[in-house]
Amino acid sequence: MPAAAIQDTVSAIYEAESRRVLATLIRLLGDFDAAEEALHEAFRAALEQWPRDGVPANPRPWLVSAGRFKAIDAKRRRSRFDALEDAPGGGDVAVVDEHAWADPESVEDDRLRLIFTCCHPALAPDAQVALTLREVCGLRTDEIAHAFLTPATTLAQRIVRAKGKIRDAKIPYQVPGAAELPQRLDAVLRVIYLVFNEGYSASGGDSVVRCDLSSEAVRLGRLVVDLLPEPEAQGLLALMLLHDSRRDARASADGELIVLEDQDRSRWNRASIDEGTALVRRALSSARFGPYTIQAAIAAVHADAPAPEATDWNEIVGLYGVLLSMSPSPIVELNRAVAIAMRDGPEPGLRLVDAILERGDLTEYGLAHAARADLCRRLGRNAEARVSYERALKFTRQAPERRFLTRRLADVERMLEEGRA
Amino acid sequence: MKYLCLVYLERSKWNAVGDRECANCGESLRESGKLLAAEPLFPVETATTVRVRHGRTVVTDGPFAETKEQLAGFYLIDAVDLNEAIQIASRIPPAREGSIEVRPVRELDTNEKVPA
Numbered sequence: 001m002p003a004a005a006i007q008d009t010v011s012a013i014y015e016a017e018s019r020r021v022l023a024t025l026i027r028l029l030g031d032f033d034a035a036e037e038a039l040h041e042a043f044r045a046a047l048e049q050w051p052r053d054g055v056p057a058n059p060r061p062w063l064v065s066a067g068r069f070k071a072i073d074a075k076r077r078r079s080r081f082d083a084l085e086d087a088p089g090g091g092d093v094a095v096v097d098e099h100a101w102a103d104p105e106s107v108e109d110d111r112l113r114l115i116f117t118c119c120h121p122a123l124a125p126d127a128q129v130a131l132t133l134r135e136v137c138g139l140r141t142d143e144i145a146h147a148f149l150t151p152a153t154t155l156a157q158r159i160v161r162a163k164g165k166i167r168d169a170k171i172p173y174q175v176p177g178a179a180e181l182p183q184r185l186d187a188v189l190r191v192i193y194l195v196f197n198e199g200y201s202a203s204g205g206d207s208v209v210r211c212d213l214s215s216e217a218v219r220l221g222r223l224v225v226d227l228l229p230e231p232e233a234q235g236l237l238a239l240m241l242l243h244d245s246r247r248d249a250r251a252s253a254d255g256e257l258i259v260l261e262d263q264d265r266s267r268w269n270r271a272s273i274d275e276g277t278a279l280v281r282r283a284l285s286s287a288r289f290g291p292y293t294i295q296a297a298i299a300a301v302h303a304d305a306p307a308p309e310a311t312d313w314n315e316i317v318g319l320y321g322v323l324l325s326m327s328p329s330p331i332v333e334l335n336r337a338v339a340i341a342m343r344d345g346p347e348p349g350l351r352l353v354d355a356i357l358e359r360g361d362l363t364e365y366g367l368a369h370a371a372r373a374d375l376c377r378r379l380g381r382n383a384e385a386r387v388s389y390e391r392a393l394k395f396t397r398q399a400p401e402r403r404f405l406t407r408r409l410a411d412v413e414r415m416l417e418e419g420r421a
Numbered sequence: 422m423k424y425l426c427l428v429y430l431e432r433s434k435w436n437a438v439g440d441r442e443c444a445n446c447g448e449s450l451r452e453s454g455k456l457l458a459a460e461p462l463f464p465v466e467t468a469t470t471v472r473v474r475h476g477r478t479v480v481t482d483g484p485f486a487e488t489k490e491q492l493a494g495f496y497l498i499d500a501v502d503l504n505e506a507i508q509i510a511s512r513i514p515p516a517r518e519g520s521i522e523v524r525p526v527r528e529l530d531t532n533e534k535v536p537a
Binding site for chain 1: 501504507525
């Protein structure tokens with residue numbers, strides 16, 4: 001095979017296998033940094049040896065074996081003292097047993113071990129996210145830093161500190177046992193959902209969707225569902241797919257936000273909706289589902305409506321009730337109030353929103369004021385709508401959302417002018 | 422791997438967990454071979470701080486940090502890894518009243534290079 005073709009082959013294998021190889025190397029070497037270096041060395045060896053010896057039939061165990069060999073070799077050389085000259089390096093990797101690490105089950109276990117270790121609750125939440133994207137997804141540190149609008153040095157430090165803690169405090173490289181699993185899986189799902197949300201509605205910045213992070217989160221969600229088909233993992237994947245199905249319809253060509261009721265539903269991604277809906281059904285039938293599944297079920301009801309008027313608001317109000325009983329939160333209450341407004345009219349909805357705001361729970365939450373403003377506008381109470389739009393703007397950072405609110409504010413101001421005229 | 426589990430309690434909860442229960446916890450940990458040492462402490466008002474500066478020993482009353490929780494005792498345990506250490510720490514009775522800080526114990530590096 002010509003050298004260029006080999007390079008392409010190696011690149012493709014890197015793309016497909018490097019994360020699996022890394023996960024296994026971490027187990028074998030017991031150290032993240034050593035494993036990353038070994039991964040690098042293994043691919044370097046492949047580029048040297050494969051053009052001459054041919055690409056092995058099963059490259060993954062070859063790479064694991066090569067990485068392990070190089071790591072042991074490097075360690076041996078390091079342990080000889082400075083007095084000795086470095087032994088002549090290089091030498092071909094002899095892959096003694098190609099099948100030693102080929103057992104697909106243990107390889108998949110390694111991937112799961114890696115996920116649970118990166119999302120260990122003893123690590124800071126920021127570090128869990130950074131480490132997962134770095135080690136499980138293989139994103140570069142600067143890519144992660146860019147996506148989270150964080151300086152690269154801060155992010156690199158976060159990762160270094162997390163790896164240091166894994167090593168020094170001896171966070172084990174294992175999948176938790178049955179007793180701990182539900183709680184630990186929650187932590188993993190939280191990290192994935194955080195990555196998705198950062199991509200889907202970036203907390204700051206100029207565009208509505210940072211699609212790289214949401215695709216990465218969907219990929220992670222799929223991986224977890226494949227490795228560990230728990231209902232809530234399916235529920236989360238469904239939720240992400242159903243939200244992601246609206247990606248193209250959510251923003252106009254010039255990056256303006258389009259709210260659900262104004263979206264062109266023919267631009268929703270049918271394949272994502274079908275896959276998400278099937279996953280919701282499966283999760284619901286387990287009777288062991290949780291809040292992600294319910295949120296996915298709500299998204300599925302929206303996805304099922306060919307037009308906004310056809311939305312089954314009664315079903316949605318009921319699902320928000322279930323969600324509220326599972327995990328009470330003022331934000332869920334707010335969403336339920338908005339659904340009730342859609343089912344029964346703006347007035348009863350507004351009463352509920354006002355009650356939530358009067359409790360003081362969401363006074364600094366932009367969407368609560370935006371919801372109130374919208375209900376007032378529908379009731380023709382434009383002066384009140386104006387005050388609420390102004391408050392919503394005060395607590396909203398995302399540029400497209402701000403532009404949307406500013407447009408609505410201008411609308412009610414115009415109507416107020418016309419009323420006076 | 423050794424871990425030091427530091428027990429922190431607010432002053433108002435100092436006696437919230439009875440000594441009998443703590444003794445039982447220590448006993449069962451000792452039986453499982455996981456416990457190396459455990460002791461309760463007098464409150465921080467009894468503390469004395471010692472520093473050596475310019476060859477002189479300086480002794481002061483305290484410290485009286487502003488933090489609400491103070492060190493109330495410790496368990497030195499032997500666990501396979503952090504997961505086991507967390508499990509053991511969660512069984513230390515004051516965990517439900519205050520908090521337990523779990524710190525890995527390091528080895529002294531006696532081969533370290535002396536800075537020139």
